[in-house]
Amino acid sequence: MAKYTEKNVLIIFTGGTVAWNVAKSNVSQNKKSDPNNFIEVLDNSVEIIKMNWNIEIIPSIIEIFNLDSSNIQPENWTKLIETIQENYDDYDSFVILHGTNTMGYTASALSFWLENINKPVIITGAQVPLGYLGTDSVTNLVNALRLAVRWYHEVKWVMVVFWSKIISGTRVKKWSDFDYDPFNSFQTGSLWQIGRFMRINDGALKKHVSYLSKWKPLAIQSRVLSIKKDFDAKWIVSLTEFPGMSVDIFQSLVENNNIKAFILRAFGAWDPSAHLFPAFEFLKEKRIPIIVTTQAPWGVSSFQVNETGQFLKENDLAIPAFDMSIESMMVKLSWLLGQKCSYEEIKYKMLEDFHGEINVENELI
Numbered sequence: 081m082a083k084y085t086e087k088n089v090l091i092i093f094t095g096g097t098v099a100w101n102v103a104k105s106n107v108s109q110n111k112k113s114d115p116n117n118f119i120e121v122l123d124n125s126v127e128i129i130k131m132n133w134n135i136e137i138i139p140s141i142i143e144i145f146n147l148d149s150s151n152i153q154p155e156n157w158t159k160l161i162e163t164i165q166e167n168y169d170d171y172d173s174f175v176i177l178h179g180t181n182t183m184g185y186t187a188s189a190l191s192f193w194l195e196n197i198n199k200p201v202i203i204t205g206a207q208v209p210l211g212y213l214g215t216d217s218v219t220n221l222v223n224a225l226r227l228a229v230r231w232y233h234e235v236k237w238v239m240v241v242f243w244s245k246i247i248s249g250t251r252v253k254k255w256s257d258f259d260y261d262p263f264n265s266f267q268t269g270s271l272w273q274i275g276r277f278m279r280i281n282d283g284a285l286k287k288h289v290s291y292l293s294k295w296k297p298l299a300i301q302s303r304v305l306s307i308k309k310d311f312d313a314k315w316i317v318s319l320t321e322f323p324g325m326s327v328d329i330f331q332s333l334v335e336n337n338n339i340k341a342f343i344l345r346a347f348g349a350w351d352p353s354a355h356l357f358p359a360f361e362f363l364k365e366k367r368i369p370i371i372v373t374t375q376a377p378w379g380v381s382s383f384q385v386n387e388t389g390q391f392l393k394e395n396d397l398a399i400p401a402f403d404m405s406i407e408s409m410m411v412k413l414s415w416l417l418g419q420k421c422s423y424e425e426i427k428y429k430m431l432e433d434f435h436g437e438i439n440v441e442n443e444l445i
Contacts, residue, residue, distance in 0.1 A: 084136040087229040090171040091118065091139055091221075092163055094156070095146040096179020098206035098217045115143045117210060118177070118221060125222040135229050140171075149179020149186075149205075154311050154414070157189045161309055164194070164201065168302035173200040173228035177221070180205050180262060183240060184252040184407035191238045191249035191435045192415050195306040198298040201238045202228045203249075207260055216243065216260050223274050233280050236289050236298075239271060246271040246280065248288045250408045250437035255377070266405040267378065269436060291435050310418035315340035318410065320375065321352055330359040334366060341413050341426070342370040343406070344398075346381070351388040360397035367423035371409055371430060373401035382441055399430045401438075408437040 093115040119141055126137045144159050164174055178186055187203050194201065204224040206217035224241045238249030243261040251269025256262040265271075271288060272281040292298055299305040317339050319329070333339040342363065346352040352360075352372065363370050372392065373381045381401040383389035392398045401409050412434070416426050431440055 084130060084134050085231070086136050086138055087173065088138045088140070088171045089225060089228055090167050090174050091115075091141040092160065092174060092176045093118075093141060093143040093146070094149075094152075094160070094176060094178050096149045096177065096181075096205045097209055098177050098179070098204075098220075115141045118217075121210070121218050122221070122225070125218075125225070129226065129229065133229070133231065135231065137225060137229055139225070147179070149181040149183065152179070152182045152186060154189070154313055157186060157193070157311070158309055160186070160190065161193050161307055164197075165302055165305055165307060168199070168299070168305055171199070173202065175221070175224045175228055176201065176203045178203050178205050180207065180242075180254055180257075183242075183263070184254055184405065185411060187238055187240050187247075187249040187252045188405075188408045188411040188437070189311070191437075192411055193307055193309050194238060195308060196292055196296040196299050197237055197305065198292075198300060200228045200230075200235045201249075203238070203240045204242055207258070207262060219243070226278060227274065230278065230280075233282070233285060234289055235285070237292055239288075241274060244273050244275055246274055246278075248284075248436055250435050251405065252407065253405050266408075267380070267403040268439065288436060308415070308419070311414050312340075312417040313410070313414040315417065316343065316410065316413055317341075318343040318345075318406070320345040321347060321356070323353070325353070325356070327356055327359045330356075330370075331362050334363075334368060340368060340417060342368070343409060343413065344370055344372050345375045345406075346372050347375060351383075351386040352392070354388050354391070357388075357391065357397070360392060361395075364397055369413070369423060369426045369430070370398045371401050371413060372398045373404070373406065373409065380441070384441075399427055402431070402440050404438045412437060 130136050202224040204220040208215040210217040227241050240247045240252045242263045247265045248269035251265045253264050253266040255264050271284050272279045296306045380403045383393035383400045
């Protein structure tokens with residue numbers, strides 16, 4: 081009789097399109113899936129993995145909430161982390177079924193909070209719900225399971241698996257609401273592709289995993305799992321610059337709403353209009369950090385190209401985002417605020433590469 085390696089996988093059900101969280105219309109119903117429906121459709125795939133890899137997957141599924149992912153809040157991330165922590169010793173890997181709208185934020189948050197996890201946390205979802213014609217939910221879930229029990233590579237920490245992509249948690253960017261392949265890695269962070277075969281970039285995976293041991297020894301048991309879940313997103317404002325934007329809005333938000341940090345999507349090559357300089361000077365005086373990124377979908381913000389960006393750099397008025405995604409910079413800033421970091425600490429730590437979220441270029445050629 082063949083001997084199989086058993087892998088216990090916990091599937092954590094959080095809602096999203098994969099769970100039928102779609103508005104009722106002429107072509108769709110407003111009906112939520114039973115999590116056990118996914119176990120029923122997995123039977124054949126689990127058997128195929130068993131025959132091909134000699135791995136017997138023993139899946140369990142729990143529902144911790146069932147939300148449209150647009151309604152995900154930081155307290156939901158806390159619940160996810162607690163669920164992983166409580167079940168850490170009983171499972172070899174974790175698969176999270178999640179909506180696509182905030183998947184990038186959740187992947188980044190879990191990456192920051194799970195500092196030394198020694199197991200895979202794979203996030204996936206669907207563009208078309210289970211039970212709909214053309215659903216991608218089964219394909220995505222099966223691919224997530226394939227990666228979760230992958231024995232040939234050192235698969236650990238937070239990743240998103242969606243359609244043909246495998247992406248590091250701090251680099252997930254949604255670019256489409258329609259396509260079956262709606263996610264890309266932002267700048268870097270692609271761990272490669274999954275289809276009939278799984279192609280993994282060994283160098284990218286090695287870099288991905290290296291961030292875990294950067295802080296503490298890897299957690300074999302839950303008692304040594306390092307989790308930093310202090311998080312403060314309530315006092316952050318994210319603004320998009322436009323011609324004629326009021327310079328007074330920054331001061332008004334600080335004085336009337338107690339805002340503690342800003343993210344600004346500036347123009348083109350990472351440069352705000354010069355007429356906003358008084359706002360930057362006010363924020364520096366009040367010791368309120370402002371991160372400046374670009375409106376270009378795949379742009380990099382470094383303050384090294386045009387005069388207005390250079391002025392910010394020379395006068396220490398803002399923090400360049402470099403190649404951080406908006407999802408990662410928001411999570412990272414919230415994480416630093418939650419740890420009560422000072423103004424100077426935030427300026428320094430926003431440019432430190434904690435979990436693969438930023439590459440700082442000191443000079444552009």
